[in-house]
Amino acid sequence: VKFLRLALGVMTAIGGFVDVGNLVTSGITGARFGMALTWAIVIGTVGMTLYGEMAGRVAAVAKRPVFHVIRERLGVRASLVNLVAFVLLSLLTLAAEIGGVALVLEIVTGLNYLVWIPLVAALVWLVVWRMSFTLMENLFGFLGLCLLVYVVALFVLPTDWGSLWHGATHPWVPASEGHPMYLFYAVSLFGACLVPYQVIFFSSGGREEHWTAKSLPEMRVNALVGFPLGGLLSIAIMAAAAVVLRPEQIRVGHLSDVLLPVAHAVGPVGLVFAVVGFVAAMFAAACECTLSIGYSVGQFFGWGWGKDKPPRDKPRFHLVCLLAVVAAAAFVLTSLDPIAITLVSVVLGVAAVPLTYFPVLVVANDRDYMGERANRAWSNGLATLFLVLMVVTSVATIPLLLFTKAGQ
């Protein structure tokens, strides 16, 4: 039973790692740059794993989710700025996820995606409101594993593994792209792996599931195995695009383009898996994002939050979740391209990442909170190195966004 729980946790982490940001950025970069940006996914995944583990450990040992920590360490005023930035960014991400699910429904039915947005938004709210936390996490995480069809596709295709490996280990900037474009997409891949809502969700989810110090091994397996495997899945999507779309000189601009490698390799059955995987990954991310907004606001203001009790016991938390879904759906209904929203949200996310991650590092290193479970010297060193990298990247993000016109 324990092994099954661990396996389920890992599968959920794999499925939960991939969202619309990973799908879009991996597809775009694979088609445009081949495997030359694999390093950005690797670095982003290592960062997410490192900080995810830390946030989970803080939640289990100090019994505090991330936003409690942020308010306590940064003070009310500074953390209010943090809260506003996080909520706005997460609304953008939520809009992208809802738009992404609607786009897949357009591919399935042929009906314009705008028609589907109210329905998708209503379903997200219904799941957040009614479905138990564990069922929500496990069901969509498990269905998200259908994305493994990209790995299958790579084995079915006449993949030149040596060439892929060479591309991944010898990064180069294609002459037609230039360094700013290359760096913009590196930042977008990095941002897609380090989305702030995932850390908030992971740590608050830990409190939802009443993690204690005894839960640490299970949490660590989820973070240390599940997230890297999720990163590998992103690399597989990039590789499939590199093998199929790049030689055809197809640039990815839509979710439908990301499905073409699977259609080419596996055919209609593969497409069914890919579509289920897309919907599950993005729908789960939409629910997680909604909950993260509710968690962060609830934790900041000291309201009751979480799904462990009926909604009537936590009305303000559920009201915030509902308002978030309505606002995000209204934003996508303006007919702004969900793919453009995705790219902007993952890149702007990088600019906001240090605000969320820095307090986690501080508390994970604080023996008053963590006792003997505080960071070791090596993990402190690595996490600090990552924080410096995140700060440098966040400073470069806005100029790159403007200079490349969001990667156009």
Add this chain to the structure above:
Amino acid sequence: MAAVLAACAGPTVTDGGYRAKTAGALQNISSALSTAKFTMRLEHDRQMAFALTDTSISQAESDASSAQSSWATRQPPSDAALKLHDAVQQPMQDAVSALQDLRIAYRNGDAQGIAKALDEIDKASDEVDKASQEASS
């Protein structure tokens, strides 16, 4: 704010800038043509499902049309740029028309129309490639 600024089309005041914008538009149109051809190849091989073919070719048409109209709003800054404008205008228009014909034929289930549109797309691809070379030289 950053997102809005990033979405704005900046002015094109130099020949080099105009040439780069033209090359970029041609590259987007070329990609749209490739997407449509590849999609129809998969459709022919019965590799597609759902409404993916319809969605994919409609989006290719929309991408090409958007790239063309966005390029067309730019004022050529010199005589040399105007010459380039005149040289690439027709290939761009042909590409958009070919993609439009493909979409119409596919939705009507018109096999002959699809074959004809794919021929037009092949010709348009060659023209766009030549125009790209001219814009890049």
